[in-house]
Amino acid sequence: MSPPPTTSRGPRRFGWPRRVFSQVLLMQLSVVTGVTVLVTGLFLAPLSAQLDDQAMRRALAIAQSTAAQPQIARSLLTTAPAPDGVVQDAAERIRRSTGAEYVVVMDKRGVRWSHTDTSRIGETVSTDPSTALAGRDVMEIDSGTLGRSARGKVPLRDDEGRIVGAVSVGIAYDSVRARLLAAIPGLLAYAGGALAVGALAAYLISRRLQRRTHDLAFSDISALLTEREAMLHSIREGVVALDREGRIRLLNDEAQRLLGLGPEASGSPLDDALGPGRTADVLAGRVVGDDLVTVCGSRVLLANRMPTDDGGAVATLRDRTELEYLGRELDSTRGLIDALRAQDHEHANRLHTLLGLLELEMHADAMEFVTEVVGVHRATAEQVTEKVHDPLLAALLVGKATVAAERGVALRMAPGTLLPDRLVDPRGLVTVVGNLVDNALDAAAGTADARIEVGLRAEGRTVMLRVQDSGPGVPAGRHESIFLEGWSTKDLPAHGKRGLGLPLVRRLAERQGGSVCVSGAPQSGAVFTVVLPEALAEPSPDGGSAGSPDGGPPSGAPAGRPVGTPNTRPAKTPRTRSAGAPNSPSAPPRPPTSGDTP
Numbered sequence: 001m002s003p004p005p006t007t008s009r010g011p012r013r014f015g016w017p018r019r020v021f022s023q024v025l026l027m028q029l030s031v032v033t034g035v036t037v038l039v040t041g042l043f044l045a046p047l048s049a050q051l052d053d054q055a056m057r058r059a060l061a062i063a064q065s066t067a068a069q070p071q072i073a074r075s076l077l078t079t080a081p082a083p084d085g086v087v088q089d090a091a092e093r094i095r096r097s098t099g100a101e102y103v104v105v106m107d108k109r110g111v112r113w114s115h116t117d118t119s120r121i122g123e124t125v126s127t128d129p130s131t132a133l134a135g136r137d138v139m140e141i142d143s144g145t146l147g148r149s150a151r152g153k154v155p156l157r158d159d160e161g162r163i164v165g166a167v168s169v170g171i172a173y174d175s176v177r178a179r180l181l182a183a184i185p186g187l188l189a190y191a192g193g194a195l196a197v198g199a200l201a202a203y204l205i206s207r208r209l210q211r212r213t214h215d216l217a218f219s220d221i222s223a224l225l226t227e228r229e230a231m232l233h234s235i236r237e238g239v240v241a242l243d244r245e246g247r248i249r250l251l252n253d254e255a256q257r258l259l260g261l262g263p264e265a266s267g268s269p270l271d272d273a274l275g276p277g278r279t280a281d282v283l284a285g286r287v288v289g290d291d292l293v294t295v296c297g298s299r300v301l302l303a304n305r306m307p308t309d310d311g312g313a314v315a316t317l318r319d320r321t322e323l324e325y326l327g328r329e330l331d332s333t334r335g336l337i338d339a340l341r342a343q344d345h346e347h348a349n350r351l352h353t354l355l356g357l358l359e360l361e362m363h364a365d366a367m368e369f370v371t372e373v374v375g376v377h378r379a380t381a382e383q384v385t386e387k388v389h390d391p392l393l394a395a396l397l398v399g400k401a402t403v404a405a406e407r408g409v410a411l412r413m414a415p416g417t418l419l420p421d422r423l424v425d426p427r428g429l430v431t432v433v434g435n436l437v438d439n440a441l442d443a444a445a446g447t448a449d450a451r452i453e454v455g456l457r458a459e460g461r462t463v464m465l466r467v468q469d470s471g472p473g474v475p476a477g478r479h480e481s482i483f484l485e486g487w488s489t490k491d492l493p494a495h496g497k498r499g500l501g502l503p504l505v506r507r508l509a510e511r512q513g514g515s516v517c518v519s520g521a522p523q524s525g526a527v528f529t530v531v532l533p534e535a536l537a538e539p540s541p542d543g544g545s546a547g548s549p550d551g552g553p554p555s556g557a558p559a560g561r562p563v564g565t566p567n568t569r570p571a572k573t574p575r576t577r578s579a580g581a582p583n584s585p586s587a588p589p590r591p592p593t594s595g596d597t598p
Contacts, residue, residue: 024209028202036195043187052150055171056139060152062098063169064137066091066105073158076107076165083118090114101149101172105156107165108133120145125168129153132166141173148173237316238301244311246270246284258317260297279303283315293320295503297511387413388456389421392430397454400437404452407445411437414455414466422537428508429463429535435501436467436528443471443526463535469525474518482518505530 066072075086082088091103091114105113110124110133126144132153140151149170156165213221232239238255242248247269251261265273274280279294281287282303292303302318350369357366381398388394397411404411423429437452444450447470455466474482482502502516509516514532521527 022206025202025206028206029199032195032198032202036191036198039194040187040191047183052141055150055173056141056152058152059100059150059169059171060137060139060154062094062100062103063152063154063167066094066103066169067154067156067167070159072105072167073156073164076105076113076156077158081107081111081113081122083121085113085121087113088115088118088121092116098169101170102146102168104168104170105165106168108163113165116146127151127168129166129168132168133163135163144170146170146172237318240283240315240317242270242283242313242315248273249312255317258296258299258301258319283313285313295507297507300504383413387417388419390419390423390426390429391421392426393419393423393433393456396430396434397437400434400441404441407441407450409441409444409450409452411441411452411454414453414468417454417456419456419458419463420536420539422539423463424535424537425512428512429465429532432505432508432530432532433465433467435505436465436530439501440467440469440471440526440528444469447471458536461534461536461538463530463532465530465532466527468521468527470521470523471525473520473524474526476520 069090072087072090075090079085079087087105091105094100095103095116102116104115104125106125106129107113110129112121112123112125115121127142131138132155135155137155138151138153141148142151143149144151149172151168151170153166153168155163156167158164232250232252235252236254238258239250239252240248240255240259241250248266251259251263251266256262256265259274259279261273270284271280274283274296278287279296279301282292282294283305285305285307288305290304292305294301294303300320302320303315305313305315307313354366354369357363357369384397384401385394388397397413401411433454433456437454440452444452449470451470453466453468455464455468457464506516509530509532512532512535514530514535516528516530519527519529
């Protein structure tokens, strides 16, 4: 095989690096280098002036010490200037002991009485001494016969304080410059050390930043942030990010909708934003597991939590409300299918019995048999619709009575039950009653004298619901825990989750300002009591209910006759029946009922 063609590359172009690590390192090195150079320059700039000032002050101090010796002033008045004179000897002794370049003593005329070069003794000084002879101290940098020097001049006084001359002391300026140059290497060494430490710190910080940013470029990070914002706010799952302190760090739009929170919840502690409850426990990690079910408001949520490296966590939320309702409807449908299967056999037996009676020409017995079967079915529906006037709730109870009869459980209405047809939220009450009756049916099935009693009554605008069963009851220590999500003693249903019915009942009751509680029955079983304030609408001024504006019978009652009037006429063709109240067009269809009276 021939080698792949090579592509020619142009000359490499050096420019600003793309990676965050390289950019930050270069920026930090530039800052450290600039600061070091700036500090070094700011230190060197005044150093020369400081050294000059120190040299002038030193020269002035030597001059003042020399002028303070009284024998010099006396010798100046009593002797003549000479290379071997007393003034010269004293000045030279002071010069050698202090390291000065020269110590010159002059009289009032400016004539030298001492000098480093003895040949200049007796000559006039090269610089103007008038300021010192006038009684003022002088510090200056000037040039003289010995070159440039830092000078100090002071007046020379006799014992009576009269000015008789002046003393001038010079420090060689070359020594001052030498001190400056000698200080520069050390200063640069310190600056280099500081620069090295700064460069090392910059490198370590950049390496840490490289690990934290996964060696990405700033453009990549900006693109990732933009994509993250778009993704978080477009997905149909709720996302909640928490920091290590349990504060909400991020909420996408779906999480705000599911949890009922607003953007202002970001930065708030989770418990403060959601309040105590299972939802906060699940998101905070106090309840562990996968696909944890929780109820928030009227929504059933599925939560998963994943810790992050910084001690926080990210939780995802899925809305499972519709799926949960569909699962419960599937459970109900399965129960109805089982009831239909059983009733199919029962219906065949009844037809065989009727056929036998007709073949034996026992027509009276056949008519009595048909009348009895039809009358039992109508009595069941009428018992409910006489007491419960809301069509949806009446249809539910009639259907539940049929399913209960197939499972060997008697469902009856409690004495004193009476509910008018003016419910504010009929579907909410249907959910509450359906969940409680289903739980009671599961608890009572299989027990001796299995029975369920449902009581509904109105007190003003308040609805009181009471569901009692003959099951094993609820232990005293479990009266509160049964209302927590996920708590259940039943096998898993088709949709794979349990422990949601009672929490939904409590949430629906609390949403209407009501309450739900459980207690033990007098003999056995459990009693659930639900109080729903403001559940009924105000009655109409003409005395009719909200569901019957003309003041006639409620919609759940059979048409054409008053509620509670039994129909004992035999049905000639009893083929199909309504699942709700008889002859009620608003009630959904239900399977044929059995002959057992609940």
